[in-house]
Amino acid sequence: MKIGLGCDHGGYNLKEEIKKHLEVRGIEFIDYGTRNGIDSVDYPIYGEKVANAVISKEVDYGIVCCGTGIGISLAANKVSGIRCAVVSDTFSAKMSKAHNNANMLSLGERVLGRGLALEIVDAWINTEFEGDRHSRRVDMIKEIEARHSK
Ligand code: RB5
Numbered sequence: 001m002k003i004g005l006g007c008d009h010g011g012y013n014l015k016e017e018i019k020k021h022l023e024v025r026g027i028e029f030i031d032y033g034t035r036n037g038i039d040s041v042d043y044p045i046y047g048e049k050v051a052n053a054v055i056s057k058e059v060d061y062g063i064v065c066c067g068t069g070i071g072i073s074l075a076a077n078k079v080s081g082i083r084c085a086v087v088s089d090t091f092s093a094k095m096s097k098a099h100n101n102a103n104m105l106s107l108g109e110r111v112l113g114r115g116l117a118l119e120i121v122d123a124w125i126n127t128e129f130e131g132d133r134h135s136r137r138v139d140m141i142k143e144i145e146a147r148h149s150k
Pocket of ligand 1: 009043068071072
């Protein structure tokens with residue numbers, strides 16, 4: 001499994017913590033920036049970069065961080081085929097994969113402590129999509145996307 005990582009300045013420290021955590025777990029990743037937490041940057045740039053990497057299959061999944069996790073997820077979700085879930089608890093992390101087949105996870109550095117954030121990452125990575133009736137619903141989301149992309 002290879003994971004694409006991205007953040008703005010508000011999510012930089014958390015992205016760095018996630019990198020260390022993935023290294024320890026032996027999970028491959030590509031870092032799409034930003035490269036420091038000092039210079040103010042625009043979160044849509046990094047949301048789109050990671051989303052493009054997921055859609056082009058350069059990586060299998062994406063994890064993005066900003067101050068709240070909201071802005072960068074909104075940007076990522078504008079890329080067709082992306083289902084990016086903003087999550088602040090481990091139950092939602094599991095469900096976002098098991099039921100919604102989320103291919104991206106978004107976390108807020110200013111919302112979560114490091115310990116909880118890394119537990120959320122683990123819960124999300126370790127959960128598989130359950131398919132069955134959930135596939136039909138995910139397909140319905142894709143249909144909405146197709147109808148509105150004309
Ligand atoms: C940056 O100050 C902040 O707005 C951003 O990181 C994020 O929280 C936006 O949703």
